[in-house]
Amino acid sequence: MSKRKTEKAEQLKEARKHQFFASLRNVPTSPRKMRLVADLIRGKEVNYALGVLRFSKQDASFRLEKLLLSAIDNWKQKNEGQNVEDANLYVKSITVDSARILKRLRPAPQGRAHRIRKRSNHVTIFVDSLQTDNQEK
Numbered sequence: 198m199s200k201r202k203t204e205k206a207e208q209l210k211e212a213r214k215h216q217f218f219a220s221l222r223n224v225p226t227s228p229r230k231m232r233l234v235a236d237l238i239r240g241k242e243v244n245y246a247l248g249v250l251r252f253s254k255q256d257a258s259f260r261l262e263k264l265l266l267s268a269i270d271n272w273k274q275k276n277e278g279q280n281v282e283d284a285n286l287y288v289k290s291i292t293v294d295s296a297r298i299l300k301r302l303r304p305a306p307q308g309r310a311h312r313i314r315k316r317s318n319h320v321t322i323f324v325d326s327l328q329t330d331n332q333e334k
Contacts, residue, residue: 217275219268220321224260228295228318231257235291235320243269243286243324261320268324285327294319 224231234257238246243265250262265288272286273279299315 214275216323217268217272217325218321218323219264219271220319221260221264222319223296223317224257224320225315225317226257226260227316228293230255231261231293231318231320234258234261235293238265238288239291241288243281243288246288261322264320264322265324268322272324272326286324287327289323289325291320291322294321 234250234253234255237249237253238261241249246265247262250258250265269281269286272284273281276284296317296319298317301313301315302310303313305311
């Protein structure tokens with residue numbers, strides 16, 4: 198790698214040290230269905246978001262609940278000795294991106310075939326502390 202690329206990679210790595218996130222790859226749910234659930238918790242306080250996900254009927258909410266718990270654990274790893282309740286964690290951002298699409302054929306009338314697209318997605322969730330935001334400003 199060139200010198201410029203290694204410097205840029207180091208800068209990204211340094212910036213990631215101060216971000217607390219978790220990502221989920223190749224989830225076999227359509228991105229549209231996942232975004233419906235993600236919109237419910239974007240910008241909300243972590244305990245409130247966990248409650249919303251726990252009692253939501255959508256199938257995607259179970260996966261997002263586990264992902265949010267993973268992001269909270271990642272925050273705990275980097276902030277040893279601090280309490281989650283005192284830190285006022287909230288969901289800073291959540292992104293749902295389209296992943297690969299499996300294309301299948303289904304028989305149709307008169308010898309034809311219809312294409313079925315089985316969609317999947319990638320989800321990334323960032324959590325942050327309200328205290329961290331106040332200290333930076």
